[in-house]
Amino acid sequence: MKTNFIYKSQKLIEYVTSIKSIKKVDIYSICNTTLVINPSDTDFPKNFILGTKPQSNKLILFLFRSIKYYLFNFIRCILYVQTLIYYRLLYKKPELVISKKDLFLDIFFLVDQIIKDDEFNDKYFISLYPVLTKKSIRCIFIPRMYGLNNNPIKLHFQLINFFRIMNKSNSFFLFEFELLSFKDIIEIFLYYLSYPFKTLRLLIKEKDRDDVIYNHSLIMDISNFGLDSFTRYIFGKNIAKIKNISRIYSWSEFHALERTFNYAIREIGKIKIYACQFFINYHNYFSTYIHKIDNINNCAPHVVLLNGKNGFQGEEGVEYRPGVALRYSKLFSYEKTFTGNKIVIMGSYSVSTTNNLLKLTNQISPVYLKNHPAVPLSSLNKSLINGIKILNNDIYEIFSDTKIVVGTFSGALLEAVACGISVIIIKTDGELLMNPLTDFGKGKIWNMASNEEDLTKCFNSLIRFREENITEIDLISNWYRDKFFIEPTEINILKAFELC
Numbered sequence: 203m204k205t206n207f208i209y210k211s212q213k214l215i216e217y218v219t220s221i222k223s224i225k226k227v228d229i230y231s232i233c234n235t236t237l238v239i240n241p242s243d244t245d246f247p248k249n250f251i252l253g254t255k256p257q258s259n260k261l262i263l264f265l266f267r268s269i270k271y272y273l274f275n276f277i278r279c280i281l282y283v284q285t286l287i288y289y290r291l292l293y294k295k296p297e298l299v300i301s302k303k304d305l306f307l308d309i310f311f312l313v314d315q316i317i318k319d320d321e322f323n324d325k326y327f328i329s330l331y332p333v334l335t336k337k338s339i340r341c342i343f344i345p346r347m348y349g350l351n352n353n354p355i356k357l358h359f360q361l362i363n364f365f366r367i368m369n370k371s372n373s374f375f376l377f378e379f380e381l382l383s384f385k386d387i388i389e390i391f392l393y394y395l396s397y398p399f400k401t402l403r404l405l406i407k408e409k410d411r412d413d414v415i416y417n418h419s420l421i422m423d424i425s426n427f428g429l430d431s432f433t434r435y436i437f438g439k440n441i442a443k444i445k446n447i448s449r450i451y452s453w454s455e456f457h458a459l460e461r462t463f464n465y466a467i468r469e470i471g472k473i474k475i476y477a478c479q480f481f482i483n484y485h486n487y488f489s490t491y492i493h494k495i496d497n498i499n500n501c502a503p504h505v506v507l508l509n510g511k512n513g514f515q516g517e518e519g520v521e522y523r524p525g526v527a528l529r530y531s532k533l534f535s536y537e538k539t540f541t542g543n544k545i546v547i548m549g550s551y552s553v554s555t556t557n558n559l560l561k562l563t564n565q566i567s568p569v570y571l572k573n574h575p576a577v578p579l580s581s582l583n584k585s586l587i588n589g590i591k592i593l594n595n596d597i598y599e600i601f602s603d604t605k606i607v608v609g610t611f612s613g614a615l616l617e618a619v620a621c622g623i624s625v626i627i628i629k630t631d632g633e634l635l636m637n638p639l640t641d642f643g644k645g646k647i648w649n650m651a652s653n654e655e656d657l658t659k660c661f662n663s664l665i666r667f668r669e670e671n672i673t674e675i676d677l678i679s680n681w682y683r684d685k686f687f688i689e690p691t692e693i694n695i696l697k698a699f700e701l702c
Contacts, residue, residue, distance in 0.1 A: 456477070
C-alpha cells in the first residue's frame with residue numbers, strides 16, 4: 203500500500219511538471235491553485251492519488267466558481283485598499299534608509315497575536331536576533347500581514363491597534379504599502395478580473411482519468427484563489443527596484459504568494475532569494491518541495507535552507523543547503539524525564555481535523571488540548587472541548603509531564619518524538635495522511651490509528667513498550683533529533699546566513 207502511494211505521489215509530481223512544461227509561463231500559471239498542489243488549498247492531489255473521478259458539467263461549474271471568486275476577492279480588494287489607507291494614515295515611522303549591510307527577513311506577521319501580546323516578537327527566526335545584535339547587523343522585516351479581519355468595522359480596530367504597536371516597536375519594517383502606487387492598484391484589479399478566464403488556458407485535452415480530474419480541479423479551484431498572490435507579485439516588482447537590497451531571507455512553504463514574489467524579483471531584479479524552510483515538512487505536503495521546473499519557470503528561490511539533514515532534494519538547478527533549526531533551540535536543552543502522565547491532543551491548523559481528534563479521544567481520560575495558535579478556540583466544536591483542559595504554555599513545558607501525544611498534520615508530533623514522548627497519528631479515511639515521521643520507531647515510539655478501537659490498541663501498546671524499553675525509546679528520540687534538526691548555535695547560524 204505504501205509503495206503504491208509513493209508511486210502515485212511521484213506520478214502526481216511528474217504530471218504537474220509536464221503541464222508546467224507545455225503551458226505558457228506567466229503570473230497566472232505561476233500562482234494557479236491547482237498547479238501549486240497545496241493540499242490545504244485544493245483537492246487535486248487527494249483526488250489524483252485516490253483516483254476520485256468527478257462528475258459535473260464544466261460550464262456550469264465554471265460559472266458558479268467564477269461568481270464565487272469575484273464575490274470573495276472583490277471583498278478582499280476593498281479590505282486591501284482599506285489596509286493601504288490605514289497604513290498611510292497611521293504608520294508614522296520615518297522612511298527607511300537602506301544599507302547594503304542590512305539583512306531582510308520576509309515573514310508572516312500574525313496580526314491577532316501581535317495585538318494580543320501588545321508587542322511584536324517574531325518566533326520564526328527567534329535564535330537569529332542575538333547573533334545579529336552581536337554582529338551589529340540591522341534586521342529589516344518584510345511583513346506578510348496574516349489574519350486580517352474580513353469585517354471592515356472589526357478590521358478598523360484591528361489596524362488601529364496593529365499600526366500603534368508597529369510605531370512603538372524598535373524593529374524596522376518595509377511594508378508593501380510603502381512602495382505601492384495608484385498604477386499598481388489598477389494592475390492588481392486587472393489581474394483580479396482576468397484570473398478565471400486566464401485559468402481556462404491551462405485546460406488540457408482529456409485522454410484519461412487523470413486529465414478529467416485535473417480539468418475539474420482547475421475549474422473548481424478558481425474560487426479558492428486569493429488576491430494576495432497578485433499583491434505579492436506587485437510588491438516583488440517594486441522591491442526588486444531597490445538598489446541596496448542584495449539578499450532576502452524568506453520564510454518559505456512555497457505557497458502561491460511566495461512563488462509570485464520570487465517570480466517578480468527574478469523577472470526584473472538581481473536580488474538573491476534564500477528560502478528558509480526552518481520547519482518540519484511532510485512527504486504529502488507536495489507544494490513545499492521545489493523542483494527543477496520551478497527553477498526553469500523562474501518562480502523558485504535561488505537557495506533553499508533546511509531545518510535539518512533530512513529533506514535534501516538535489517534536483518538540477520535547485521540548491522539545497524543545511525540551514526538551522528531556529529525555532530527549535532529548546533529541543534537541544536530539553537531534559538527527558540520519561541515520567542509524564544498527561545495525554546495531550548495536539549491541535550491542527552485544520553478545524554475539522556482537530557474536531558475529529560477530539561471526537562476520537564473522548565474515551566480516553568484525562569485528555570488535554572494544546573490548540574494550534576492560528577486557530578481560535580471559538581471555531582472548535584464546543585461540545586467536544588467541554589470539560590477538556592486547554593494548555594496555553596510552551597510545548598516543552600507540556601512535554602515534561604506528558605507520556606503520549608495524539609494528533610495529525612502537526613510538526614509538533616515530530617518534536618514530541620525527539621523529546622522521547624510517544625505519539626499516535628490519526629489517519630482519516632479518504633484524506634491524505636500528513637505524517638512528519640519516518641518508519642523508524644513505528645510500533646515502538648509512534649503508531650497510527652484510524653478509529654477509536656485502533657486508538658485504544660495503539661495507546662496500550664505504546665505505553666507498554668515505553669515502560670519496558672526506556673533505553674530504546676531514548677535512542678529513537680535522539681535519532682529523530684539529529685536527523686531533522688540542526689542546532690541553532692552561533693557558528694551554525696553564521697554559516698547558514700553567510701554572515702561569517
